[in-house]
Every structure is written in structure tokens, then in C-alpha cells.
Amino acid sequence: MFKTLQNLADLRVTLRPDGPLLIRAQSVGIDPGPADMEFQRTRRAGKSTVYLAGSGLKGVLRAHCERLLRSAGRFACDPTHVRDPQTCGGRSDRDPADPKRYPHAANCAACFTFGSLKVAGRFRVADAYPAKAEEEAANRTEVRTGVGIDRKSQAASGGVLYDAEVVVGGAFDVRISGENYALWQLGLVLTALDDMAGGLVRIGGAKARGMGGVTLESWAVGLSFVDARAGKLAGAHLVQGDKSYGLPAEDLLDAPAGGGESRRGLFRVVRYEGDAVPRLTAALVAGPLDAYLHPEGR
Numbered sequence: 001m002f003k004t005l006q007n008l009a010d011l012r013v014t015l016r017p018d019g020p021l022l023i024r025a026q027s028v029g030i031d032p033g034p035a036d037m038e039f040q041r042t043r044r045a046g047k048s049t050v051y052l053a054g055s056g057l058k059g060v061l062r063a064h065c066e067r068l069l070r071s072a073g074r075f076a077c078d079p080t081h082v083r084d085p086q087t088c089g090g091r092s093d094r095d096p097a098d099p100k101r102y103p104h105a106a107n108c109a110a111c112f113t114f115g116s117l118k119v120a121g122r123f124r125v126a127d128a129y130p131a132k133a134e135e136e137a138a139n140r141t142e143v144r145t146g147v148g149i150d151r152k153s154q155a156a157s158g159g160v161l162y163d164a165e166v167v168v169g170g171a172f173d174v175r176i177s178g179e180n181y182a183l184w185q186l187g188l189v190l191t192a193l194d195d196m197a198g199g200l201v202r203i204g205g206a207k208a209r210g211m212g213g214v215t216l217e218s219w220a221v222g223l224s225f226v227d228a229r230a231g232k233l234a235g236a237h238l239v240q241g242d243k244s245y246g247l248p249a250e251d252l253l254d255a256p257a258g259g260g261e262s263r264r265g266l267f268r269v270v271r272y273e274g275d276a277v278p279r280l281t282a283a284l285v286a287g288p289l290d291a292y293l294h295p296e297g298r
């Protein structure tokens, strides 16, 4: 992968259920599908607790980013179609990669951001555990009785009832970290999170029954850069002797107002919190992300 370390991102946000969120059930009938966020149970510090699997949260964010990319006319493969020869992970290395569809070292924009079987993603999502003060509330789950869904017809299958455990309260610490990302990728991830906060992205199984809404609060974004260009956000750029990954020679943006700049070791750190985060997101979307999605309009 990258021989150099150019930048890091540390995105933290608190996720709160806005209505019931399904926990993965042991029984059949409510398989939430591979792209759905999943609450699961584990033991932590001797206690049973619900948590949100990072892979599930990443799947939901990725699926939404794929839709955003496709809406802008860009190709994004669907990695849940494992046998589809168009997916980056399933594509044969013998076929030349169309640079329009697979511009990032033979990967599409979504795989380059979130990873595929062949490439590590630029962003990782950690498992989200209940915030310390919210452990009890998060684990005060309820049981709902639902109707099983028939796999083939996608309709309610006659008489199949299941008991589903749902999370109804508490708060979960979400942490997403990025490394060697282009600024358009940071904009894409932040705007997808913003859409989730705005109710556009629902999570978990049984979305159609009004479940899966969340609110996101206490936003904090820490961005670390190895360069010394004060006042700038710097995306990963092409480095001589490294694979190109479809990165530009330079990827810079004036840091939007509201970010505090400091130093930590060799890094220049720019931090956005609370109300300053939407300003950061808006600047990344209007600048680098828009330029990436619509290069012809520039």
C-alpha cells in the first residue's frame, strides 16, 4: 500500500437511537442483509452489552456513498454481489481495468474509500460500544413480536412470528479513522454521516416498519497532516515511486473557519467540534468532492 504517511483523520460522533433499532436475532426470518447495520451482543468487562458492529456501520455508510457516487454519474461497485465480475474484489486481474470505472489502482471510488477484497480502505469503522454513562440505558432493551419475511417473495410469510430484541435508548460512541485519504473522500464520508443524522440513511433490519432512525451528536473531527502548510487541509497526493492510486499531484483546501490548529509530535493537527463540523463538511463537499465528481464542469 502507501509507503508514506501523509494524513490521518479521527471522526467521533455519538449515535442515539431515535426509535427502536433491531438487534440481530438468532432466529431466521429477519436477516438484515450484508449492507445493514447490526447491533450484536458481547461480554465486556464481565457484563453482557449490546454494541454496534463496525463492519455493519461501515456497510450502511458505504451503501449510501455508492448511491451518492452513482447519482453523480460515477461507477461504484456493489461488493455484496460477490459473484458479479464487475465488483472490484471479484474482477479478474487479467481484464484491463477501465480507468473511468476503476480509477484508483484498478478499484472504484467506493472500494478505494472503504476497501475491497483486493485493497485496504482509506477509512475504518470501529465497533461502537455504549457510552460509559449510557451503558444501562442502552442495555434496557425491549422485545417486539414481528412477522417473518419470506425470502423469495419478500412478503410476510404466513404465520411466522419471531421475537426481536430492540435497542430503544442509550448512546453509542462511533469512531471512524482515516489514513492517507484524499479530501474528496473525507467529504464523502462526512456527508454520508450527515445524511444519516438527517434521517436519510436508516439502519438495522425492519427499516420499512419505521425502525432504524438515529440522531448523531457531539461531533468531533481531528485531522492530522505531516506537512507544515498552516491553515490548509492537505489530502493524500501522488508520491514519486509509489503507486498512483489515481491521486492528484496536489490536494489542498483552505481550512474552513472554526478549526483549531495545534501540533502533536510531527503532525499538524486541525480540530473541528460541534457547530464547526458542518462548516468543514460543506467546504469539503463544495470543493474537493464536487471537483472529483464533476471534473468536466471545471
Ligand SMILES: [Zn+2]
Binding pocket: 076, 077, 078, 087, 088, 089, 107, 108, 109, 110, 111, 112, 116
Ligand atoms: Zn469497487
